[in-house]
Amino acid sequence: MKQRSVISGCSAAATGSPGLTVLAAARLRDLRLVDGGFADGIRFISRHGAGVCGAFWMRRTDDGLDNELLSSGTGVSIMVDDPDLLDVSRRFGIKFG
Template sequence: MLDDFRSGRRVATTDHQALDPRERLSGDDPAGWSRYDTPGSTVYISDTDEIAFAEVLAGYALKLGTKHPMQKDADFMGMSLDDYIKGIDDDWGNNVKRGCLARHWRDRRRAYHLTLNGAGWWVDVEHPDSIAAISAGIGAKLNAEFDIPQLTLGILHGENRAATTMIATWIREQVLEDGSRPLGIHFASKHGGGYCWAYWLRRRDDGLDGDDMTSDSGTEIRDNDPALLTVTKRFGIKVW
């Protein structure tokens, strides 16, 4: 158990904002859910701007061993890829694909600063004791349903959303030694370099106001943002 969160960063769309995630419904297919979603509402927070961008931009990263999708067009025009991209009309940005991040993506999002104004405990899901507790609690079910003979970091960092969301749902339902329930899950970003928290909006899910997690109004994401440029360079994404 950890009590290590005071504030963090999140990149989210302006229509949903930082504390209005899509609600997940029990019985829905979790294949499209995020790693530690549960029925109800889950907010993901990162310890740095770089990790926050990495978490939302991973889907735009170039696939291993592939060229940028616009390289062929740049070659045809006898231009470098960077120079070719500079001449692209903004309207093209509505056709976002891997390796591309147009202005409209940034215009629809903000970088938010979230603060926890209360106390509570997070489950360090990757700690050996947590892995042992999960294995004792639902190990047989994980094995029976997903053919997982042993719970490891490979499973926790993997892409089997049915498994990771089952684990998250079980953790969410636990009562801790002090009688409280966990705030959420603390975990390492699979992209490296930092940590994330999956926070469950329990009061919202119960139809109540006044959650202990609050957010500012967000800041504009500019094309020269240092954290954005660091992450897009790592992922092979061109920004305009």
């Protein structure tokens, strides 16, 4: 299996600005690595302090070469009284309803 090259570092998300993280990721996507290749994605610290987040670019799909990584389904319903949903919403101050 091919080892992934991932750019790691401090997150722009730590500033509380997801837009800044997206901008940084967009700029990093096209940078060439020392070996001449491109990184497969980025890894960054969660703005909630809950660990490390990551994102991988779908280069072949972006370049129109394949769509096999994409799929969709009907999904799973999450009830408003789901204990996990309530726990997460309480932890991060998310209000819904």
